[in-house]
Amino acid sequence: MTLKIDIKGRGKYKPASDYSIDDVKNVLMEKIFEESSRIINSDDDLEIIEKVDFRTDKINVLSLFSGCGGLDLGFELAGLAAVIGEEAAMETFKDKDRFNELRNKSIFHTIYTNDLFKEANQTYKTNFPGHVIQHEKDIRQVKYFPKCNLILGGFPCPGFSEAGPRLIDDDRNFLYLHFIRSLIQAQPEIFVAENVKGMMTLGKGEVLNQIIEDFASAGYMVQFKLLNARDYGVPQLRERVIIVGVRKDISFNYKYPSPTHGEETGLKPFKTLRDSIGDLVTDPGPYFTGSYSSIYMSRNRKKSWDEQSFTIQASGRQAPLHPGGLPMEKIGKDKWVFPDGEENHRRLSVKEIARVQTFPDWFQFSQGTNSQTSINNRLDKQYKQIGNAVPVLLAKAVASPIANWAIDYLESSPNNKIKNENASFQLGLF
Incomplete structure (x- = not known):
């Protein structure tokens, strides 16, 4: 997090490098409470929560800033491959009717999306199953999120002044806080966030460090890595920061996927x-x-x-x-x-x-x-x-380690580990 200091100039919020973990969490919770207090009407949120198609035999997915669904589709495909096999899933994916027949076998089950882009929501509705609840509402005005097992989202990259990071004084920089707010409520086992390469150099890297600290203070072991889509069969030079968090009580060590394409021996040639x-x-x-x-x-x-x-x-x-x-x-x-x-x-x-x-x-x-x-x-x-959108095959590569873990996780004790609960209101302030 950042600390407000009493100095003149555009960058009145500077990184506080001596913050303890508790300090970060306290400031984060204070800001989330402040953001939540601005929410006026939440009746429709409660109605939506009651309608979600939560499954105890699936990894239920909540998708924020969902757009047209590239990230979601890649996860769904990876979840299908984990169940029916890689070759069968990729062959099925080519045909709409065949894919629609089998996509419900995917270990990933999207239950809720949020995005304000009207045409993107229309696209999502056309291409994804009808049980998915689409919430076309400013995330800053969504008070309650459904319980889930996995949250996905490519939150907008924060904007900063030349004087340095200012994570608190500009409302536009706080959309990622609402991602964290959803984590605190929904308590998913895992989250995956995507962002542009430039995030790594904002504020000489301090911005990303602070964001990672904020995610970690919500109760997650967090890591990030810069991936290039072309290394995973995408015919495009596209570098993106992939942030993965695993809830601290979950024994899963996420490992980023190794490249499948490239010029090294043993890899498939780059797609052109x-x-x-x-x-x-x-x-x-x-x-x-x-x-x-x-x-x-x-x-x-x-x-x-x-x-x-x-x-x-x-x-x-x-x-x-x-x-x-x-x-x-x-x-x-x-x-x-x-x-x-x-x-x-x-x-x-x-x-x-x-x-x-x-x-x-x-x-x-x-x-x-x-x-x-x-x-x-x-x-x-x-x-x-x-x-x-996130390239579908990049999303699939990122999702595959999670899909493979999920198979064992669900089989070990699904009734005990995944409960059909609505939004977590134990933190009533949020």
């Missing part, structure tokens, strides 16, 4: 753009059109067919270029051009970036319900959903 989208050259589907800004043209935006894509961003206008045509050419500082003319280049299509994010072709992305907006605006809603 050719592997992923080579069959879509003549039928790519709709893509964002329009001019390229000077910022866009300030660096190379095109990878070759035999490389992995640049990181897919949450914007159609900023989508990487299709690998067809000649490479871009640098003609000056921060200035690139199309040597064979702009007409011979285009951005990756919605279907192509979905492939790059390892979503299956059957996964449908909502454009919203306003048909009067421009084609680009409607497509941009899809680009945003896909770009914000």
